[in-house]
Amino acid sequence: MKRLLVIAALVALPLPAFAQASAQTADQKIERGRALFNDKSLSGSGQVSCATCHPMNGHTDNKTYVGLDVVPDGDPRGRSTPTMWGAGTRLAEWSWAGNIPSIETNIRGIIVNRMKGEEPAKETLEALAAYVRSLPNGPAPFLNPDGTPRNTAQADVKRGYDLFAGKAGCMSCHVPASYDKKGPEDVGSGGAFKVPSLRNVSKTGPYFHDGRFGSLDETVAFMWDFYKKKSDSKDTLSDADKRDLVAFLRAL
Ligand code: HEC
Ligand code: HEC
Incomplete structure (x- = not known):
């Protein structure tokens, strides 16, 4: 009462x-x-x-x-x-x-x-x-609120997104709109570590927990090699595909 x-x-x-x-x-x-x-x-x-x-x-x-x-x-x-x-x-x-x-x-x-x-x-x-x-994310003028590229984004950014969400397998861990995931993962970098958010990623180097990679190109190459092995994928990524992935990451 x-x-x-x-x-x-x-x-x-x-x-x-x-x-x-x-x-x-x-x-x-x-x-x-x-x-x-x-x-x-x-x-x-x-x-x-x-x-x-x-x-x-x-x-x-x-x-x-x-x-x-x-x-x-x-x-x-x-x-x-x-x-x-x-x-x-x-x-x-x-x-x-x-x-x-x-x-x-x-x-x-x-x-x-x-x-x-x-x-x-x-x-x-x-x-x-x-x-x-x-604290807000940095400006990302080519991104929709849900993390997908806007129509006004450059063609390489859009191609990079399609690869990221498709055969490159990145979205199984880096989930939009924040492009991270709950729960650590072991990607063969020396133990289980958090799946870091990829928003603002062009400005957060050096990459990985220990800062081992100075560039996004090296980081993307490592992540793809890991995913390909882990998923036993028969797909390949050309150098141009990897450049498109990096262009997409730079838009985040
Ligand atoms: C199995 C889950 C998983 C998949 C799949 C995956 N990642 Fe990652 N990613 C991680 C983890 C875990 C780290 C952090 C590793 C560390 O710190 O040692 C990471 C780190 C990164 C980083 C560095 C971010 C930073 O702030 O240091 C980039 C860039 C990245 N991933 C891009 C990609 C791309 C591109 C793909 C697809 C080719 C991909 N990832 C696929 C789990 C994953
Ligand atoms: C000497 C440099 C340094 C100082 C000072 C510092 N940080 Fe950090 N901060 C780091 C590093 C390095 C990490 C990553 C550590 C780790 O995860 O093992 C981190 C991680 C964090 C995280 C976790 C982020 C995430 O995404 O997981 C938060 C939150 C944070 N710091 C807030 C603060 C606050 C608040 C203060 C002041 C009370 C502070 N930091 C002072 C270097 C610093």
Whole structure:
């Protein structure tokens, strides 16, 4: 009975005012997160903020790290910095291992283990998570909202998409519109890793968890060789096909 009364009281709240107030607190949380993202006092040394490695509103500095140290791309211990652009729209779980369901848990690990900072408050983690989730993808003027190429896209982009969705087999893992997938996969790169989103991919190199590939051409060649072997495909991709695939990736 008491519960019913509470529900009745909630329903009686003037709705527009209620919605306005909660929208405002959501914006405030994102603004607080933006400030924290640029706050060096989160690190033990007071020298490093999230933006040090994720500059340009949460993008990537295109470097490969062990802890706070830059290591050569391809070092098996190294992890390349992912972009946060579009983070709120992804299917994959967090980290290159692709097995951390909560972004707050992931960010806590980065503050405590990588940045050697103090144990963060719950509100700090929530604000950082809200900011990261709010970041849009970079502009993709030749893409429809569902991730397919627009009619106005160049012919090579459209051909690349058809290959990507067709005989090249890429879409069995990189699913539009975010072009990633929930659950890690072992593609013979040294273990199981997250299927990373391919949105913004022309700006996120070096590629793979350890930054081993400097170019999209090398990455696409590796992925195709893996898929062909795994699926026992009799299809082949010509050099021109691979160039079309790269043209499509550049439109993402
Ligand atoms: C020293 C460079 C560095 C700093 C500082 C840094 N990051 Fe990162 N960030 C990385 C690297 C490298 C990874 C990938 C690590 C991994 O998965 O093993 C990563 C991964 C992430 C991820 C997971 C992304 C995904 O797609 O799975 C999030 C979220 C993130 N960082 C947010 C932050 C926030 C918030 C801060 C500040 C509290 C921060 N980072 C500070 C380098 C950095
Ligand atoms: C079986 C699942 C699977 C298939 C099929 C697949 N990929 Fe991937 N892809 C992955 C995984 C997993 C990674 C990350 C590997 C790593 O980090 O070691 C990846 C990474 C990539 C990257 C690098 C992204 C980055 O940010 O580092 C590109 C580009 C890519 N794939 C394109 C393709 C293309 C093109 C095809 C089709 C020819 C394809 N993939 C097929 C699972 C797959």
